Amino acid sequence: DVKVTQSSRYLVKRTGEKVFLECVQDMDHENMFWYRQDPGLGLRLIYFSYDVKMKEKGDIPEGYSVSREKKERFSLILESASTNQTSMYLCATMVMGQGVSPLHFGNGTRLTVT
Amino acid sequence: GEDVEQSLFLSVREGDSSVINCTYTDSSSTYLYWYKQEPGAGLQLLTYIFSNMDMKQDQRLTVLLNKKDKHLSLRIADTQTGDSAIYFCAEKAGYSSASKIIFGSGTRLSIRP
Numbered sequence: 374d375v376k377v378t379q380s381s382r383y384l385v386k387r388t389g390e391k392v393f394l395e396c397v398q399d400m401d402h403e404n405m406f407w408y409r410q411d412p413g414l415g416l417r418l419i420y421f422s423y424d425v426k427m428k429e430k431g432d433i434p435e436g437y438s439v440s441r442e443k444k445e446r447f448s449l450i451l452e453s454a455s456t457n458q459t460s461m462y463l464c465a466t467m468v469m470g471q472g473v474s475p476l477h478f479g480n481g482t483r484l485t486v487t
Numbered sequence: 488g489e490d491v492e493q494s495l496f497l498s499v500r501e502g503d504s505s506v507i508n509c510t511y512t513d514s515s516s517t518y519l520y521w522y523k524q525e526p527g528a529g530l531q532l533l534t535y536i537f538s539n540m541d542m543k544q545d546q547r548l549t550v551l552l553n554k555k556d557k558h559l560s561l562r563i564a565d566t567q568t569g570d571s572a573i574y575f576c577a578e579k580a581g582y583s584s585a586s587k588i589i590f591g592s593g594t595r596l597s598i599r600p
Contacts, residue, residue: 377529408590413495415575415592416530463529473518473537474579476588478529 376400377479379464385485392451394482396464403469405447406476407431407439410461422447423469454486491591493576500599505563507594509576512557519552521561522575524593530575534561568598 380395396405404423408416408431418431420439428439436458440448451458461483465476490512499505511519517538522530536543536550536559543550549562563570576591 413592415491416590418587465530473535475520475532475535476530478531480527480529 377464377466377477379462379479379482381482382480383483383485385487386451386454387487388455390451390454390486392454392484392486394449394451394462394464394484396447396449396479398445398447398466398477400466400468400477401444402466402477403444404467405441406465406467407437407447407449408463408465409433410463410481416463419449451484454484456486458484459486460484491576491578491589493574493591493594495592496595496597498597498599499566501566501568503566505561505566505570505596507561507563507574507576507596509559509561509591510557511559511576511578511589511591513578513580513589514557515580516557516578518579519550519559520575520577520579520588521548521550522577522590524573524575526572533574563596566596566598571596571598 376399378397386392406421407419410416417433419437422428422441438450461481463481464479467474467476493509520535521533523533524530547564551560573593573595575593579588
């Protein structure tokens with residue numbers, strides 16, 4: 374079974390702080406994703422990565438950056454946290470290749486910015 | 488652009504069938520997925536259907552795809568309290584892993600005794 378581990382389940386940060394959300398996977402998947410989930414809006418893609426040191430913007434990258442120095446780890450960085458970044462953040466992985474290739478999700482990090 | 492739409496809430500009586508509907512706009516969708524999210528957890532893949540199929544059955548789950556109308560549905564037979572969750576419809580456009588997966592807003596299914 375694919376295991377996707379997000380380092381924190383709950384996080385409370387202050388406005389203006391730099392925040393790091395970590396995600397680690399154990400299945401050697403090439404693709405990793407960061408989504409945020411908000412009620413009524415579903416999942417929105419922030420950033421994704423196809424390989425080490427590669428990153429692509431998703432639909433809502435503003436205010437975020439990412440880092441992928443090792444294949445198994447994908448970090449989401451909030452450079453200066455703001456209250457509108459209070460949300461549930463979900464990391465996901467996907468194997469490279471054609472076909473079904475579903476996303477495998479971590480359990481999420483609920484971030485509150487005060 | 489790509490869009491996936493679902494109603495936000497559905498309430499059914501225990502033992503009845505639940506039908507969750509989804510519409511999408513991208514005609515080049517290759518795979519369509521249903522994910523389930525239980526409280527406090529991430530999303531788990533429930534089932535999927537390839538775009539050249541019109542039906543897929545897996546135990547209590549039946550997926551129907553109407554490609555002409557771009558309509559997808561998930562039917563859960565004999566709904567149980569353990570089926571309470573948020574169900575997300577998602578589409579993948581294109582065959583490669585570079586294809587984006589677009590999610591709907593999720594339908595919260597609640598079960599009445």
